Amino acid sequence: MIEVDKTSKLLKIETATKSKLTSVDFNDIVFGKTFTDHMFICKYADGKWQNPAIKPFQQLTLDPSASVLHYGQAVFEGMKAFKDDNGTVWLFRPDENFKRLNRSAHRLQIPEFPENYFFEGLQKLISLDSEWIKQGVGNSLYVRPFVFASQATVQAIASLEYTFLIICSPAKSYYDGGKINVLVAEKFSRAANGGVGFAKAAGNYAAQFYPTSEATKKGYQQIIWTDSEKHKYLEEAGTMNIFFKINGKLITSPVNDRILDGVTRKSIITLAKDKGIDVEERPLSIDEVVKAHKTGILEEIFGTGTAVVVLPISSFSYKDVSYSLPQKADLAENLKKELLAIQYNQIEDRYNWTVKVD
Numbered sequence: 326m327i328e329v330d331k332t333s334k335l336l337k338i339e340t341a342t343k344s345k346l347t348s349v350d351f352n353d354i355v356f357g358k359t360f361t362d363h364m365f366i367c368k369y370a371d372g373k374w375q376n377p378a379i380k381p382f383q384q385l386t387l388d389p390s391a392s393v394l395h396y397g398q399a400v401f402e403g404m405k406a407f408k409d410d411n412g413t414v415w416l417f418r419p420d421e422n423f424k425r426l427n428r429s430a431h432r433l434q435i436p437e438f439p440e441n442y443f444f445e446g447l448q449k450l451i452s453l454d455s456e457w458i459k460q461g462v463g464n465s466l467y468v469r470p471f472v473f474a475s476q477a478t479v480q481a482i483a484s485l486e487y488t489f490l491i492i493c494s495p496a497k498s499y500y501d502g503g504k505i506n507v508l509v510a511e512k513f514s515r516a517a518n519g520g521v522g523f524a525k526a527a528g529n530y531a532a533q534f535y536p537t538s539e540a541t542k543k544g545y546q547q548i549i550w551t552d553s554e555k556h557k558y559l560e561e562a563g564t565m566n567i568f569f570k571i572n573g574k575l576i577t578s579p580v581n582d583r584i585l586d587g588v589t590r591k592s593i594i595t596l597a598k599d600k601g602i603d604v605e606e607r608p609l610s611i612d613e614v615v616k617a618h619k620t621g622i623l624e625e626i627f628g629t630g631t632a633v634v635v636l637p638i639s640s641f642s643y644k645d646v647s648y649s650l651p652q653k654a655d656l657a658e659n660l661k662k663e664l665l666a667i668q669y670n671q672i673e674d675r676y677n678w679t680v681k682v683d
């Protein structure tokens with residue numbers, strides 16, 4: 326068990342009088358539906374972030390005119406905390422999530438969040454709720470920082486007030502061995518040049534629900550998003566970055582203003598390069614992938630993201646033709662194993678990616 330220092334120079338800490346922990350069946354966790362006992366909250370008003378605090382997890386009150394409900398001025402992050410075999414809790418590259426949060430905030434005209442509030446809030450919250458993290462690979466705590474425009478106004482301008490929170494949800498990864506079939510987008514787009522695709526803006530996700538649900542009805546689990554101009558270049562898979570192994574090389578789209586700069590993506594690129602694999606960050610067209618499939622050199626396709634780590638794709642469909650991938654995704658499995666071993670502190674972290682929660 327981790328000792329919790331309930332005092333903080335920066336934060337006001339109010340602990341829950343009763344934990345919900347005993348009412349949770351950790352063998353039957355549905356992702357994103359159960360939340361821990363506490364949350365971090367901070368408000369922006371009068372030109373500054375103020376009153377950072379940890380409170381018992383609770384509902385918020387919001388004016389019906391709150392700007393976010395009308396104009397969607399909101400951004401979020403997603404990261405995970407892991408417990409190693411000694412009971413120590415580790416965060417994976419939280420500095421990357423912090424930087425991306427503020428890049429997203431900047432694009433949405435949201436005031437950047439102070440680094441000391443972010444890290445102190447994150448550390449204290451997770452150590453307070455560390456009992457919610459179970460040991461063993463597959464168990465983790467999903468950490469969701471987010472910020473939204475809370476000013477009571479329907480004026481279509483950037484809000485003058487914001488609310489920042491961090492909430493945490495216990496997660497368990499299940500691998501059911503199911504096939505992941507994806508549909509290459511020919512009509513809908515996730516992001517456009519000059520837009521907000523690189524940001525974790527709430528509206529990016531809202532706009533994906535309809536095309537994704539249409540694809541799901543046809544039996545696909547995800548959409549591979551293509552460039553908005555010609556629907557030719559393969560950019561992301563659902564809410565994952567996407568990699569293609571062609572003739573021994575690993576190819577992924579370069580990050581630009583349409584693509585989320587995934588923390589898992591950059592970690593996988595580093596691990597792959599260190600294994601001596603040739604990694605190319607370049608635009609990759611569907612025509613090149615179909616051709617590679619036809620000539621037998623398309624070896625693997627996989628998605629990367631915090632939730633799944635690495636997810637091998639079994640088939641993709643383009644212009645009503647389905648293309649199957651080889652059953653074995655050796656590189657994907659290999660990279661996933663190594664990344665998980667770093668996250669769970671089972672092997673040496675040569676890269677200084679993990680941050681201890683204490």
Ligand SMILES: Cc1ncc(COP(=O)(O)O)c(C=O)c1O
Pocket residue numbers: 403561563564565566585586587588589590629630631632
């Ligand atoms: C659109 C999109 N792409 C890629 C990712 C993967 O990013 P990360 O590896 O930082 O979780 C996510 C998830 O955060 C996402 O929402």
